[in-house]
Amino acid sequence: MGETGKPVIEVRNLDLSYADYAxxxxxxxxxxxxxxxxxxGGSGCGKSTLLKVLIGLKEPLKGxxxxxxxxxxxxxxxxxxxxxxxxxxxxxxxxLWSSFTLGENIALPLQLYTSLSAxxxxxxxxxxxxxxxxSGYAGFYPSEISGxxxxxxxxxxxxxxxxxxxxxxxxxxxxxxxxxxMLDDLILQLKDTLGATIIVxxxxxxxxxxxGDNAALLDTESKSxxxxxxxxxxxxxxxxxxxxxxxxRGERQGAAQ
Amino acid sequence: xxxxxxxxxPQTGTLRVKLSGDWQIYASIPSENEVVAELASHQDTAxxxxxxxxxxxxxxxLVSFLFRLVRDCEHKNIQVxxxxxxxxxxxxxxxxLKVHTRAMPEKSARNPFLERVADKALELYASTLxxxxxxxxxxxxxxxxxxxxxxxRRDDFIGIVQKCGANALWLVSLISILVGxxxxxxxAIQLQLFGAQIFIADIVGIxxxxxxxxxxxxxxxAGRTGASFAAELGLMQVNEEIDAFKTLGISPVEFxxxxxxxxxVIMMPLLTLYADFMGxxxxxxxxxxxxxxxxxxxxxxxxxxxxxxxLWIGLIHGFVFGIIIAVCGCLRGLKCERSAxxxxxxxxxxxxxxxxxxxxxxAILTFICQVLGV
Numbered sequence: 001m002g003e004t005g006k007p008v009i010e011v012r013n014l015d016l017s018y019a020d021y022a023x024x025x026x027x028x029x030x031x032x033x034x035x036x037x038x039x040x041g042g043s044g045c046g047k048s049t050l051l052k053v054l055i056g057l058k059e060p061l062k063g064x065x066x067x068x069x070x071x072x073x074x075x076x077x078x079x080x081x082x083x084x085x086x087x088x089x090x091x092x093x094x095x096l097w098s099s100f101t102l103g104e105n106i107a108l109p110l111q112l113y114t115s116l117s118a119x120x121x122x123x124x125x126x127x128x129x130x131x132x133x134x135s136g137y138a139g140f141y142p143s144e145i146s147g148x149x150x151x152x153x154x155x156x157x158x159x160x161x162x163x164x165x166x167x168x169x170x171x172x173x174x175x176x177x178x179x180x181x182m183l184d185d186l187i188l189q190l191k192d193t194l195g196a197t198i199i200v201x202x203x204x205x206x207x208x209x210x211x212g213d214n215a216a217l218l219d220t221e222s223k224s225x226x227x228x229x230x231x232x233x234x235x236x237x238x239x240x241x242x243x244x245x246x247x248x249r250g251e252r253q254g255a256a257q
Numbered sequence: 258x259x260x261x262x263x264x265x266x267p268q269t270g271t272l273r274v275k276l277s278g279d280w281q282i283y284a285s286i287p288s289e290n291e292v293v294a295e296l297a298s299h300q301d302t303a304x305x306x307x308x309x310x311x312x313x314x315x316x317x318x319l320v321s322f323l324f325r326l327v328r329d330c331e332h333k334n335i336q337v338x339x340x341x342x343x344x345x346x347x348x349x350x351x352x353x354l355k356v357h358t359r360a361m362p363e364k365s366a367r368n369p370f371l372e373r374v375a376d377k378a379l380e381l382y383a384s385t386l387x388x389x390x391x392x393x394x395x396x397x398x399x400x401x402x403x404x405x406x407x408x409x410r411r412d413d414f415i416g417i418v419q420k421c422g423a424n425a426l427w428l429v430s431l432i433s434i435l436v437g438x439x440x441x442x443x444x445a446i447q448l449q450l451f452g453a454q455i456f457i458a459d460i461v462g463i464x465x466x467x468x469x470x471x472x473x474x475x476x477x478x479a480g481r482t483g484a485s486f487a488a489e490l491g492l493m494q495v496n497e498e499i500d501a502f503k504t505l506g507i508s509p510v511e512f513x514x515x516x517x518x519x520x521x522v523i524m525m526p527l528l529t530l531y532a533d534f535m536g537x538x539x540x541x542x543x544x545x546x547x548x549x550x551x552x553x554x555x556x557x558x559x560x561x562x563x564x565x566x567x568l569w570i571g572l573i574h575g576f577v578f579g580i581i582i583a584v585c586g587c588l589r590g591l592k593c594e595r596s597a598x599x600x601x602x603x604x605x606x607x608x609x610x611x612x613x614x615x616x617x618x619x620a621i622l623t624f625i626c627q628v629l630g631v
Contacts, residue, residue: 055504081506089504095497099413109505112408157501 007066008033008165008197009054014063016049022061023049025223029216033164036191036198036211038231040246041218047201048092050218051169054199056084067165085113088158088166088196092173094150096142102129102153103138109160128156132186148179155186159194166190168200172207180204187211205249209235217243258313260286264295270303272296277311282318289326296335305330307341320349327354391510391588398508398515407511414516421482422524426531428477433465433532436473437539440464445548454550458558461540467567470533471525471574472619475582478525479611483586486517487607490590491600499591509591518583525579526572533571566631570622577618585611 007030014027023046031037039047052058054065056072065072067083075083096105106125110116116124122138129135132152142150151171158166168187172180184207190196202208208215208231215234217227219242227234227243235247258278265273272295280286296302305326312319323346327337339347368376401407444460490513493499502509537559545552586607593603 057500057503084504084506087504089501091497091501093496095501097498097501098493098496108507112505112507 006033007031008068009037009199010064010066010069011054012064012066014050014053014065015061016046016053017061018046018049023223024218024225027063027216027218027225029225029228031197031199031214033197034191034195035213036187036200038208038212038215039199039201039218040203040208040215040231042203042220042246045218045220046223047203047218048169051167051199051201055087055089055167056080085161086164088161088163090151090155090158090166090168090171092169094142094147094154096150096154096157098142100141101138102134102140102142102145102156105142105153106138106157106160109157113161124160128160129153131159131189132156133182148175148182151175151179151183152186155183159190159196162194163196164194165197165199168198168202170202170204171200172202172204177206180207181210184210205247208247217246260284260318262287262291264292266299267306270301272299272302272305273308274305275308275311276319279313280315280319280322282316282321284318286318286322289322289329292326293329296333302335304336304338306338309341309343309346312343315343315346317349319343320346320353323350324353387592388588391591392584394508394510395514395518395584398511399518401511402515402519407515408507409512409516414520417516417520418524420485421478421520422527425478425481425524425528428481429474429528429532430535432473432477433470433535434539434542436469437461437465437536437541438543440469440536441540441543441548445544454544454548455554455558457540457544457548457550458555459562461544462537462559462563463567465536465540466533466563466571468571468574468619468623470536471529471571471578472615473536474525474528474532474575475578475615476612478521478528478578479582479585479608479615482521483582483607483611484604486583486586487590487593487603488600490514490587491593491603494591494593495595495597495600514583514587514591517587518580521579521583522576523579525582526575529571529575529578533568570626570631574619574622577622578615581614581618582611585614 009031011027011029014024015022016024016027023044027050029037039050041047049058053060059073064074067086070083072080072083096102097108100108103122103125106128107121110121110124114121125138126135129137132155134149134152134156137145137149137153142153145153171183171187175183187198187200188211191198198211200207200211212231214229215227215231216225217234218224219226226240227238231247234243238244238247260276260278260280263275263277265275267273272292274292292305323342327350330337339350342350367373398407440461441457444457445454448454448456448460490499493513499509499513502512541552541555541559544550544555589603589607589610593599
């Protein structure tokens, strides 16, 4: 486990592909422990593909992803699986297992990787549901609750094993502004309480500015990362019109050039 | 009023396009090719202006006409003035022209014949590898199951057993009885010529027990359970539920596929046995009632004709078909593309590949039995 301020994740010379086409070239960035790092960019720029590479679901065209200095894609499957247990992932649609109740969704990783008794697991499940504001919903199926509640339940599952790296894929997608704000607050709480390193893939400006410590902007046209830094600093200091256009939704005078 | 175009030249090099009538998308509107033809007859045209004073109502039919015309003129370096256009249409046209066409990866032209053959061969090689890889993963999962290390939910397994066993009994009963009846009638047509109708019992008994019971049960299960496996896993793939298993270090093959294969491998021989019995019962009923055979004699003939080896061959068929149906259904489901169409394709493909494989496996097993003399 990395120490505070040291890079937990390092991405070096990473090339990404989608359906045989290169979508992003030569990505380089690092994420420090306890940091909320935003991967932002327009639709189709390769954000979700990058997330899949980071969480071990898709091999990159070339380049390295290092977790505490260990190159993930050079390890054998057993080591990769062990490394993946450090991750919690909140998928864009929640990806709750639809044939399981919310309680069963959260309990499954606990049953698999801990030696807790059934009673203790139930207690942890209740705690995790309470943390995301869904106390008492353990017996509900995903089809019986709203989209926003599904997202929160999926977050409860993602943090079931107290991961030290949590990935969020478009957390605000499809949510009303209040639910999106509630999820942003949860992200901040997770950082403060668990000390987790958090990667958020999003293009929602409100989320980017409210939770992001650092951010990387991916550009579809140049297939590259065109900016990295604190989102507010980028907005204040960047001279790149593409960065300003993205961060102001093209509304700032002259940004639409 | 129908939409019309007319042309005049207020000055050299300037074409005035006069639009009149109603330019609406559901009515017939002139093509921009009329303007292009006019431009071809006046090669010195450098600018197009519009007169829309006699245009009645308009909608996106007018805008799409203008859009195509402007794009055409861009290639010919002819300037198109937006002045004179209805205000709303001018705004929509400006908006449409503002969007740059994104450079998409070029779609390659049709490859030469040999290259296409090579591509198909490589695709076949890759899909064979993928099937072998999948079979390998299932074998590893079963290895872990035998050594007690496999992780799956017992409740899920029992649910699958019920779905592909007890819940399928009515359909298997109906089809098997009908197949028994059909076999009895077909046998009767020829055997009546020799006065040997009693051998209908042999035909029905041996055919059902040796192969037909297993094949009919398998075809029903391929359409019912194989398709259901593909759709279930396909939807899980679309909803990223499979990804969620992978990131938690849970093998989807062990957790989802193995219980399904195990359930069908257990239930298919049992369903085969049941289908055999129902088929013989169908033949028996029709022979005793319609064909006028002695029921006791029919039963004795069936007993003497159907040997234990026939029963074993039928059960082996059922066992093999169980593996085929479960593997085809689960493989297609896990390889499903992430779209609604993908689930349809996966389901169809699961049924088609299972039924094709069942027929091929039947031919191979029949050949092996012939060679072994059983």
